[in-house]
Amino acid sequence: MLGEGILKGLAETAKNFAGSYVSKDRLTTVQYPEERIAPIEATRDFPFLVYDGEDWQAGLRCVACQICEKECPPKCIYIEKSKDKKPDYVGKPQIYPARFDIDISVCMSCQICVEVCPFEAIKMDTVFELATEDRFGGLLLDRSKLAKSNEYYHTIHPTEAAEVDARLAEEKAKVEAKARAAAEAAAAKAAAAPAAGAPAKTEPPAVKPAGGAE
Amino acid sequence: MLEKADQVFVLLLHWLVGYLPAAWRPASGVLLCVVAIIAVYPTLFALAVLLERKGLGRMQNRYGPNRVGPFGILQPVADGIKSLTKEDIVPFNADALVHFIAPLMLVVAVFMGFAVLPMGRNMVLVDLDASLLFFFAMGASTELSVFMAGWSSRNKYSLLGAMRAVAQMISYEVPLLLSTVGVVMITGSLSLVDIVDAQNRYTWGLAHWNVFKPWGLAGFAMFVIASMAETNRSPFDLPEGESEIVAGYFTEYSGFKFALFFLGEYVGMFGIAGLGTSLFLGGWSSPLAVLSWVPSWIWFFSKVMVWICFFIWVRGTMPRLRQDQLMNFAWKFVLPMTLLNLLVAAEWRFVADMWLRWIAGMVIVVGAYVLMGRVGMRREHFGPRTYRYAE
Numbered sequence A: 001m002l003g004e005g006i007l008k009g010l011a012e013t014a015k016n017f018a019g020s021y022v023s024k025d026r027l028t029t030v031q032y033p034e035e036r037i038a039p040i041e042a043t044r045d046f047p048f049l050v051y052d053g054e055d056w057q058a059g060l061r062c063v064a065c066q067i068c069e070k071e072c073p074p075k076c077i078y079i080e081k082s083k084d085k086k087p088d089y090v091g092k093p094q095i096y097p098a099r100f101d102i103d104i105s106v107c108m109s110c111q112i113c114v115e116v117c118p119f120e121a122i123k124m125d126t127v128f129e130l131a132t133e134d135r136f137g138g139l140l141l142d143r144s145k146l147a148k149s150n151e152y153y154h155t156i157h158p159t160e161a162a163e164v165d166a167r168l169a170e171e172k173a174k175v176e177a178k179a180r181a182a183a184e185a186a187a188a189k190a191a192a193a194p195a196a197g198a199p200a201k202t203e204p205p206a207v208k209p210a211g212g213a214e
Numbered sequence B: 001m002l003e004k005a006d007q008v009f010v011l012l013l014h015w016l017v018g019y020l021p022a023a024w025r026p027a028s029g030v031l032l033c034v035v036a037i038i039a040v041y042p043t044l045f046a047l048a049v050l051l052e053r054k055g056l057g058r059m060q061n062r063y064g065p066n067r068v069g070p071f072g073i074l075q076p077v078a079d080g081i082k083s084l085t086k087e088d089i090v091p092f093n094a095d096a097l098v099h100f101i102a103p104l105m106l107v108v109a110v111f112m113g114f115a116v117l118p119m120g121r122n123m124v125l126v127d128l129d130a131s132l133l134f135f136f137a138m139g140a141s142t143e144l145s146v147f148m149a150g151w152s153s154r155n156k157y158s159l160l161g162a163m164r165a166v167a168q169m170i171s172y173e174v175p176l177l178l179s180t181v182g183v184v185m186i187t188g189s190l191s192l193v194d195i196v197d198a199q200n201r202y203t204w205g206l207a208h209w210n211v212f213k214p215w216g217l218a219g220f221a222m223f224v225i226a227s228m229a230e231t232n233r234s235p236f237d238l239p240e241g242e243s244e245i246v247a248g249y250f251t252e253y254s255g256f257k258f259a260l261f262f263l264g265e266y267v268g269m270f271g272i273a274g275l276g277t278s279l280f281l282g283g284w285s286s287p288l289a290v291l292s293w294v295p296s297w298i299w300f301f302s303k304v305m306v307w308i309c310f311f312i313w314v315r316g317t318m319p320r321l322r323q324d325q326l327m328n329f330a331w332k333f334v335l336p337m338t339l340l341n342l343l344v345a346a347e348w349r350f351v352a353d354m355w356l357r358w359i360a361g362m363v364i365v366v367g368a369y370v371l372m373g374r375v376g377m378r379r380e381h382f383g384p385r386t387y388r389y390a391e
Helices: A004-022 A067-071 A112-116 A150-156 A158-195 A199-213 B002-006 B008-017 B022-059 B075-085 B096-116 B131-152 B156-187 B192-199 B214-230 B255-280 B296-317 B323-350 B354-375
Strands: A047-051 A077-087 A093-103 A122-124 A147-149
Touching: A004 B022, A004 B296, A047 A150, A067 A077, A067 A112, A112 A122, A147 A150, A150 A158, B002 B008, B008 B022, B022 B075, B022 B096, B022 B255, B022 B296, B075 B255, B096 B131, B096 B255, B131 B156, B131 B192, B131 B255, B156 B192, B156 B214, B156 B255, B156 B323, B192 B255, B214 B255, B214 B296, B214 B323, B214 B354, B255 B296, B323 B354
Parallel strands: A047 A147
Antiparallel strands: A047 A122, A077 A093
């Protein structure tokens, strides 16, 4: 009969209305400033710079290669290279960003800077209460505001951070092994050189036939 | 004491006016009544908006506004301050004068209707002989202001909204009027005071409300439907369908003018609810003789508020109609039902036998409802749709 569906619908909304006062389960709204739910691990909003160790300036992984600056679609990253160099995590001297600003009012949270960074230096943050009274300056984050420790990275994205750490450790081990091999070779050479000064001269001819044979 | 409580506003008025010289009394009395009406209904409007937002929230399993004041009860105040402090924007191409007048006209027209509504025993501003006619005349003039708003804005959405509003309001004006004709036929008067007085009688302790009679019940149902469409309430809110045409005829209004439209809409709802209450629900009379001691104005305003709550309930339940559904419903179902209802009312008037007129009335009303629901509102099945791409 006409109107049956309307009555059913009215009963349904009445049930919802009354039910929302009786059972708390119906009200799924999180009363935000007082109540919070933990963000899921894949949450991301704006990039930050990772540093190792205690001192953020010494431990900054960024080498100011400017790939992220070039790749950034809305062009919200500004980098100035340093004149001097500082050792990176493996101890190799690298230039570092004298200035690294991200304008988060422009950033669109695309994560492309993270994807392209070869040094695992830039990662996505999860902070979201970034409202400020200063519309321009307050949203332009500089190096000191962007730098966050690796421990912090572990707290916000544990799985990803562990993978990154493993990768870096592997790389570092490789570099160290290479360095050790080089050092050993150098040491062996150094040990061999004073023992026999003349035989060193005979070496090039020994190599040549091998190259010719190939 | 109870007599005094019932007449408290009337006595207050006489007491206040008593201080003035006799020559000024009629004019100042009317002025005071107008001030009271203009003060009471916007307050009720604030209450209704809060009820609507909280109620709709609960129907959708949300909390609704709960930040401003305890349980969010100061939300209307915040809304008011917000709309007052907003910039008043008039589009460059708009007809500035008409654009300015439209919201004022709407509010004025809507408030005029209250002049003839009996809000309690002896509580009516003007007891016109043709007060029902006056009310409908004022109600119809809201269409003009709606169209003025849509036309003067020079905006396609405004104009579309205004066209829809006018088409809808004119379509539903007919059943709205016809549904009340039955009451006039039985009561023999166009005066709302007389209509309420006629319902303020009791048999076996039960009031003679028009809604308790077959023609009254059918008329009431049709009146409720038509009044929803007339006040542009969901599910008949096509003129301001947000998802289709931004906000309809008040798209180009901001700040306080927008608030005036909002106010006009809600006060219009109170007006039509008050009219429906007076026509079908006994106005200020109590439903049971034993409850007659409750002051009459409490009955009137509580009935109006229940009516508003029903509107909110319906809004929380039903989706918006499509334009063709709206028109089909008006012309193929509501209008024939109201016309048939005239027959039932005539039958009620002229058949003397108590049982016969009850049975005959109920048979016609229910039979027509079922039949028309089956035939008139039958959904047309076009079969599965097939699509063919252009070559």
